[in-house]
Amino acid sequence: MIPYGRQSINEADIAAVEAVLRSDFLTQGPAIEQFEKAVADYTGAKYALAVSNATIGLHIACLAAGLKLGDLLWSSPVTFVASANCGLYCGATVDFVDAEPQTGAMSVEALREKIEATQKAGKALPKVIIPVHLMGQPCAMEEIRTLADSIGAIVIEDAAHAIGATYGKQKTGSCQFSDMTVFSFHPVKIITTGEGGMVLTNREELYKSLVMLRSHGITRKAEWMENPAIAQEEPWVYEQLLLGFNARMTDIQAALGNSQLSRIEEFIARRRQLAQCYDEKLASLSSNGDDAYLELPGRRQNTDSAWHLYTIRLKPHLWSKRAEVFKSLQAAGIGVNVHYIPVHTQPYYQKLGFKSGDFPKAEAYYAGAISLPLYYGLSDSEQEFIVDTLIKTLHG
Numbered sequence: 001m002i003p004y005g006r007q008s009i010n011e012a013d014i015a016a017v018e019a020v021l022r023s024d025f026l027t028q029g030p031a032i033e034q035f036e037k038a039v040a041d042y043t044g045a046k047y048a049l050a051v052s053n054a055t056i057g058l059h060i061a062c063l064a065a066g067l068k069l070g071d072l073l074w075s076s077p078v079t080f081v082a083s084a085n086c087g088l089y090c091g092a093t094v095d096f097v098d099a100e101p102q103t104g105a106m107s108v109e110a111l112r113e114k115i116e117a118t119q120k121a122g123k124a125l126p127k128v129i130i131p132v133h134l135m136g137q138p139c140a141m142e143e144i145r146t147l148a149d150s151i152g153a154i155v156i157e158d159a160a161h162a163i164g165a166t167y168g169k170q171k172t173g174s175c176q177f178s179d180m181t182v183f184s185f186h187p188v189k190i191i192t193t194g195e196g197g198m199v200l201t202n203r204e205e206l207y208k209s210l211v212m213l214r215s216h217g218i219t220r221k222a223e224w225m226e227n228p229a230i231a232q233e234e235p236w237v238y239e240q241l242l243l244g245f246n247a248r249m250t251d252i253q254a255a256l257g258n259s260q261l262s263r264i265e266e267f268i269a270r271r272r273q274l275a276q277c278y279d280e281k282l283a284s285l286s287s288n289g290d291d292a293y294l295e296l297p298g299r300r301q302n303t304d305s306a307w308h309l310y311t312i313r314l315k316p317h318l319w320s321k322r323a324e325v326f327k328s329l330q331a332a333g334i335g336v337n338v339h340y341i342p343v344h345t346q347p348y349y350q351k352l353g354f355k356s357g358d359f360p361k362a363e364a365y366y367a368g369a370i371s372l373p374l375y376y377g378l379s380d381s382e383q384e385f386i387v388d389t390l391i392k393t394l395h396g
């Protein structure tokens with residue numbers, strides 16, 4: 001079976017992990033700081049905080065933003081459930097902004113309209129907005145930032161797919177147009193630490209909250225304490241100032257992350273090459289208007305995707321055949337996947353009051369979506385086999 005995504009681990013990655021296993025610190029040691037500094041340098045962000053996974057990264061980012069019971073968070077419907085659950089963890093209410101038809105990302109138009117409609121109705125506006133860089137392609141961040149600023153909302157980028165992407169001249173993670181950015185290092189993502197994530201920010205006060213939230217809400221830094229004088233006399237003193245978690249990454253993971261980060265340009269270059277190849281080889285299936293079979297991933301100007309995913313969308317006349325196409329690709333040994341079932345259509349969210357039809361563009365994006373295998377180690381001949389099988393399947 002050709003999987004839809006897969007990590008690439010080389011001897012240097014293994015040696016980096018082994019070195020930590022032979023060292024004094026398996027957690028809370030120097031590999032964490034090295035990895036954080038490396039990601040901060042790579043992205044241009046001022047502060048980087050390694051965490052045990054992106055889900056808890058999003059959760060503590062929301063808490064650092066001050067999100068709480070009675071507040072509102074707006075996320076994107078075409079995403080993994082974690083991009084919305086983070087609001088619910090904080091006791092906030094979650095709502096969604098409909099998608100751009102060509103990319104599945106949060107639509108700037110829909111965001112503007114939703115803000116206007118909310119203001120007109122005199123209803124509450126969101127405290128936090130979470131755009132998701134679907135497939136690794138950065139959202140229209142400058143426009144989203146401007147709209148968020150007009151209502152005083154905090155912007156958290158869910159960049160689980162997008163380490164290595166660029167927006168304008170800046171790398172995703174620079175937080176040029178956001179308050180915080182969250183990466184995931186799950187094995188299917190661009191670089192991996194097994195499980196793991198990173199929260200980036202340029203704002204010192206947010207970083208301070210994030211540091212404490214990662215480790216039980218505790219600080220040992222005298223300058224952060226409520227009673228710093230005690231720390232002088234009683235050097236064992238720590239203060240719990242917030243209700244935090246254990247969201248720490250281990251040094252074993254950080255060492256792997258460091259080693260993986262040194263390979264990122266190679267990873268991204270291959271992913272871009274494979275995506276370009278899919279574009280070229282599938283072009284004939286996407287031309288010819290109405291009787292075309294599918295649409296290729298939409299590209300946003302001024303961005304360079306990290307290409308976590310390559311999601312094609314069957315044209316509406318083939319939506320009823322998607323399951324058939326999916327199953328025959330699977331039967332041929334091709335690990336296709338679907339990204340994503342719109343979050344608001346999940347049973348849990350339906351019980352919160354959402355209905356099918358609430359976000360029609362997101363649902364239309366989903367109705368034809370099939371993600372083809374895309375990862376660093378995918379060979380040219382495997383890709384050729386995937387394309388040939390897809391073409392045969394669609395031609396029936």
Ligand SMILES: *Cc1c(COP(=O)(O)O)cnc(C)c1O
Pocket residue numbers: 053054055056079080082083132158160161183184185186195196197
């Ligand atoms: C993978 C993913 C997450 C969660 O990442 P974990 O590190 O597995 O917790 C969040 N958002 C999106 C869009 C993802 O794809």
